[in-house]
Amino acid sequence: MSSPTRTQRRAARLDDPRFESTRTPRVRRRLVVAMCGLLVVEAGLFLIAERAPVPFAVGMAVLLVAFTLCLGALKGSTRGVEELPAHALDERQWQLRGEAYARAYRIGFALLTLELAAVAVWLVADWPAPGTNILLGAILLPFHIGIVLPTLVTAWHRQV
Protein backbone atom coordinates (compact mmCIF):
# COMPACT_ATOMS: atom_id res chain seq x y z
CA MET A 1 0.00 0.00 0.00
CA SER A 2 1.43 3.41 -0.98
CA SER A 3 1.93 6.03 1.71
CA PRO A 4 -0.62 8.87 1.80
CA THR A 5 0.24 12.02 -0.13
CA ARG A 6 0.74 15.39 1.55
CA THR A 7 -2.79 16.40 0.50
CA GLN A 8 -4.28 13.20 1.92
CA ARG A 9 -2.46 13.74 5.21
CA ARG A 10 -3.67 17.36 5.33
CA ALA A 11 -7.25 16.29 4.53
CA ALA A 12 -7.13 13.61 7.24
CA ARG A 13 -5.75 16.09 9.79
CA LEU A 14 -8.48 18.64 9.02
CA ASP A 15 -11.15 15.90 9.20
CA ASP A 16 -9.88 14.82 12.63
CA PRO A 17 -12.79 13.93 14.96
CA ARG A 18 -11.02 15.87 17.75
CA PHE A 19 -12.21 19.07 16.00
CA GLU A 20 -15.83 17.85 16.18
CA SER A 21 -16.68 20.24 19.03
CA THR A 22 -15.79 23.21 16.78
CA ARG A 23 -18.02 22.05 13.91
CA THR A 24 -21.39 23.19 15.19
CA PRO A 25 -22.73 26.36 13.47
CA ARG A 26 -22.70 28.20 16.80
CA VAL A 27 -19.03 27.49 17.56
CA ARG A 28 -18.00 28.15 13.95
CA ARG A 29 -19.68 31.56 14.03
CA ARG A 30 -18.07 32.37 17.37
CA LEU A 31 -14.69 31.58 15.85
CA VAL A 32 -15.49 33.87 12.91
CA VAL A 33 -16.38 36.68 15.32
CA ALA A 34 -13.15 36.01 17.29
CA MET A 35 -11.07 36.21 14.11
CA CYS A 36 -12.78 39.48 13.11
CA GLY A 37 -11.99 40.76 16.60
CA LEU A 38 -8.32 39.86 16.14
CA LEU A 39 -8.26 41.78 12.85
CA VAL A 40 -9.75 44.83 14.58
CA VAL A 41 -7.12 44.57 17.34
CA GLU A 42 -4.42 44.34 14.65
CA ALA A 43 -5.75 47.54 13.07
CA GLY A 44 -5.70 49.20 16.50
CA LEU A 45 -2.09 48.12 17.07
CA PHE A 46 -1.00 49.74 13.80
CA LEU A 47 -2.53 53.01 15.01
CA ILE A 48 -0.36 53.03 18.17
CA ALA A 49 2.79 51.64 16.51
CA GLU A 50 4.68 54.96 16.25
CA ARG A 51 3.72 56.30 19.67
CA ALA A 52 4.27 53.04 21.59
CA PRO A 53 6.62 50.67 19.73
CA VAL A 54 7.13 48.25 22.64
CA PRO A 55 3.41 47.61 23.34
CA PHE A 56 2.99 47.34 19.56
CA ALA A 57 5.69 44.63 19.31
CA VAL A 58 4.38 42.70 22.34
CA GLY A 59 0.81 43.03 21.10
CA MET A 60 1.76 41.79 17.63
CA ALA A 61 3.57 38.76 19.10
CA VAL A 62 0.52 37.82 21.20
CA LEU A 63 -1.74 38.51 18.24
CA LEU A 64 0.33 36.24 15.99
CA VAL A 65 -0.13 33.30 18.40
CA ALA A 66 -3.87 33.99 18.80
CA PHE A 67 -4.25 34.41 15.04
CA THR A 68 -2.53 31.05 14.35
CA LEU A 69 -4.64 29.20 16.94
CA CYS A 70 -7.88 30.79 15.77
CA LEU A 71 -7.14 30.10 12.08
CA GLY A 72 -6.22 26.48 12.91
CA ALA A 73 -9.50 26.01 14.79
CA LEU A 74 -11.43 27.63 11.94
CA LYS A 75 -9.84 25.36 9.34
CA GLY A 76 -10.56 22.31 11.49
CA SER A 77 -14.17 23.48 11.85
CA THR A 78 -14.63 23.63 8.06
CA ARG A 79 -12.61 20.44 7.41
CA GLY A 80 -10.40 22.58 5.14
CA VAL A 81 -13.02 22.65 2.38
CA GLU A 82 -11.76 26.09 1.31
CA GLU A 83 -8.11 25.10 0.97
CA LEU A 84 -7.97 21.46 -0.14
CA PRO A 85 -7.58 20.69 -3.87
CA ALA A 86 -10.50 19.33 -5.91
CA HIS A 87 -9.38 15.70 -5.78
CA ALA A 88 -9.52 15.73 -1.96
CA LEU A 89 -13.16 16.90 -1.90
CA ASP A 90 -16.41 15.23 -2.88
CA GLU A 91 -18.97 16.94 -5.14
CA ARG A 92 -20.98 18.52 -2.29
CA GLN A 93 -17.84 19.93 -0.68
CA TRP A 94 -16.66 21.18 -4.08
CA GLN A 95 -19.99 22.95 -4.61
CA LEU A 96 -19.84 24.44 -1.12
CA ARG A 97 -16.33 25.69 -1.77
CA GLY A 98 -17.50 27.34 -5.03
CA GLU A 99 -20.30 29.13 -3.19
CA ALA A 100 -17.95 30.23 -0.40
CA TYR A 101 -15.40 31.63 -2.85
CA ALA A 102 -18.09 33.46 -4.84
CA ARG A 103 -19.34 35.08 -1.62
CA ALA A 104 -15.79 35.82 -0.42
CA TYR A 105 -15.07 37.49 -3.77
CA ARG A 106 -18.06 39.82 -3.37
CA ILE A 107 -17.12 40.71 0.21
CA GLY A 108 -13.44 41.19 -0.71
CA PHE A 109 -14.41 43.35 -3.68
CA ALA A 110 -16.59 45.54 -1.45
CA LEU A 111 -13.83 45.90 1.18
CA LEU A 112 -11.20 46.81 -1.41
CA THR A 113 -13.58 49.33 -2.98
CA LEU A 114 -14.08 50.89 0.46
CA GLU A 115 -10.32 51.10 0.98
CA LEU A 116 -9.87 52.69 -2.45
CA ALA A 117 -12.63 55.18 -1.64
CA ALA A 118 -10.90 56.06 1.65
CA VAL A 119 -7.61 56.67 -0.21
CA ALA A 120 -9.43 58.81 -2.80
CA VAL A 121 -11.12 60.91 -0.08
CA TRP A 122 -7.75 61.32 1.68
CA LEU A 123 -6.13 62.59 -1.54
CA VAL A 124 -9.03 64.85 -2.57
CA ALA A 125 -9.31 66.37 0.91
CA ASP A 126 -5.57 66.98 0.82
CA TRP A 127 -5.09 65.64 4.35
CA PRO A 128 -1.51 65.32 5.65
CA ALA A 129 0.38 62.18 4.56
CA PRO A 130 -0.23 59.30 6.99
CA GLY A 131 2.62 57.86 9.05
CA THR A 132 4.55 54.72 8.11
CA ASN A 133 2.53 52.71 10.63
CA ILE A 134 -0.75 53.61 8.95
CA LEU A 135 0.66 52.79 5.51
CA LEU A 136 1.99 49.46 6.79
CA GLY A 137 -1.41 48.66 8.30
CA ALA A 138 -3.15 49.67 5.07
CA ILE A 139 -1.02 47.11 3.20
CA LEU A 140 -0.88 44.29 5.77
CA LEU A 141 -4.51 44.31 6.93
CA PRO A 142 -6.05 43.70 3.47
CA PHE A 143 -3.43 40.96 3.00
CA HIS A 144 -4.47 39.27 6.26
CA ILE A 145 -8.15 39.68 5.45
CA GLY A 146 -7.50 38.17 2.01
CA ILE A 147 -5.85 35.14 3.64
CA VAL A 148 -8.69 34.43 6.08
CA LEU A 149 -11.75 35.64 4.15
CA PRO A 150 -12.55 32.34 2.33
CA THR A 151 -12.18 30.47 5.65
CA LEU A 152 -14.42 32.98 7.46
CA VAL A 153 -17.10 32.78 4.78
CA THR A 154 -16.97 28.96 4.70
CA ALA A 155 -17.19 28.74 8.50
CA TRP A 156 -20.18 31.11 8.53
CA HIS A 157 -22.01 28.86 6.03
CA ARG A 158 -24.78 26.81 7.64
CA GLN A 159 -24.05 23.54 5.83
CA VAL A 160 -20.29 23.18 5.90
Place this chain on the structure above:
Amino acid sequence: MPPRKRSEEPQLYNRLTLLRTERGMSRQELADAVGVHYQTIGYLERGEYSPSATLALRLAAVFGLPMEAVFSLTPFRTLSEQVYGTQESS
Protein backbone atom coordinates in the same frame (compact mmCIF):
# COMPACT_ATOMS: atom_id res chain seq x y z
CA MET B 1 -35.40 28.59 -22.53
CA PRO B 2 -33.50 30.55 -19.86
CA PRO B 3 -31.39 28.47 -17.45
CA ARG B 4 -33.24 27.45 -14.32
CA LYS B 5 -32.04 29.12 -11.11
CA ARG B 6 -30.85 26.88 -8.30
CA SER B 7 -33.53 28.25 -6.00
CA GLU B 8 -36.16 27.08 -8.51
CA GLU B 9 -34.87 23.50 -8.68
CA PRO B 10 -37.56 20.97 -7.70
CA GLN B 11 -36.92 18.88 -4.59
CA LEU B 12 -35.41 15.46 -5.19
CA TYR B 13 -36.89 12.76 -2.97
CA ASN B 14 -34.93 9.63 -2.10
CA ARG B 15 -35.13 6.35 -0.21
CA LEU B 16 -31.52 6.33 0.92
CA THR B 17 -32.21 6.05 4.67
CA LEU B 18 -34.62 3.16 4.17
CA LEU B 19 -32.34 1.25 1.79
CA ARG B 20 -29.23 1.85 3.87
CA THR B 21 -30.78 0.74 7.16
CA GLU B 22 -32.47 -2.21 5.42
CA ARG B 23 -29.03 -3.42 4.39
CA GLY B 24 -27.51 -2.68 7.80
CA MET B 25 -25.03 -0.19 6.41
CA SER B 26 -23.62 2.77 8.29
CA ARG B 27 -23.32 6.19 6.63
CA GLN B 28 -19.56 5.74 6.62
CA GLU B 29 -19.82 2.39 4.80
CA LEU B 30 -22.16 3.83 2.17
CA ALA B 31 -19.93 6.89 1.81
CA ASP B 32 -16.86 4.68 1.31
CA ALA B 33 -18.74 2.60 -1.28
CA VAL B 34 -19.54 5.63 -3.43
CA GLY B 35 -16.46 7.72 -2.62
CA VAL B 36 -17.92 10.69 -0.76
CA HIS B 37 -17.58 12.12 2.75
CA TYR B 38 -19.94 10.48 5.30
CA GLN B 39 -21.41 13.89 6.02
CA THR B 40 -22.60 14.10 2.40
CA ILE B 41 -24.70 10.95 2.90
CA GLY B 42 -26.45 12.71 5.78
CA TYR B 43 -27.18 15.76 3.61
CA LEU B 44 -28.48 13.47 0.84
CA GLU B 45 -30.73 11.51 3.22
CA ARG B 46 -32.24 14.69 4.64
CA GLY B 47 -32.85 16.01 1.11
CA GLU B 48 -30.57 18.99 1.77
CA TYR B 49 -28.33 18.16 -1.18
CA SER B 50 -29.21 16.86 -4.63
CA PRO B 51 -26.56 14.54 -6.07
CA SER B 52 -25.08 14.65 -9.55
CA ALA B 53 -26.30 11.99 -12.00
CA THR B 54 -23.00 10.13 -11.54
CA LEU B 55 -23.35 9.98 -7.75
CA ALA B 56 -27.04 9.04 -7.99
CA LEU B 57 -26.17 6.17 -10.36
CA ARG B 58 -23.35 5.01 -8.08
CA LEU B 59 -25.70 5.03 -5.06
CA ALA B 60 -28.33 3.09 -6.97
CA ALA B 61 -25.68 0.59 -8.07
CA VAL B 62 -24.62 -0.01 -4.44
CA PHE B 63 -28.21 -1.07 -3.66
CA GLY B 64 -28.51 -3.00 -6.93
CA LEU B 65 -31.56 -0.96 -7.95
CA PRO B 66 -32.46 1.30 -10.87
CA MET B 67 -31.99 5.01 -10.16
CA GLU B 68 -35.75 5.72 -10.21
CA ALA B 69 -36.19 3.25 -7.33
CA VAL B 70 -33.87 5.38 -5.19
CA PHE B 71 -34.56 8.93 -6.42
CA SER B 72 -37.75 10.61 -7.54
CA LEU B 73 -39.09 14.10 -8.27
CA THR B 74 -42.36 13.15 -6.55
CA PRO B 75 -42.63 11.88 -2.94
CA PHE B 76 -42.35 8.11 -2.53
CA ARG B 77 -45.31 6.20 -1.15
CA THR B 78 -44.76 5.09 2.43
CA LEU B 79 -43.84 1.47 3.15
CA SER B 80 -47.16 0.73 4.94
CA GLU B 81 -49.07 2.19 2.03
CA GLN B 82 -47.14 0.09 -0.46
CA VAL B 83 -47.29 -3.18 1.49
CA TYR B 84 -50.73 -2.94 3.11
CA GLY B 85 -52.37 -0.28 0.99
CA THR B 86 -53.06 1.86 4.07
CA GLN B 87 -53.01 5.64 3.96
CA GLU B 88 -50.95 7.50 6.55
CA SER B 89 -53.32 9.43 8.87
CA SER B 90 -52.46 13.13 8.99
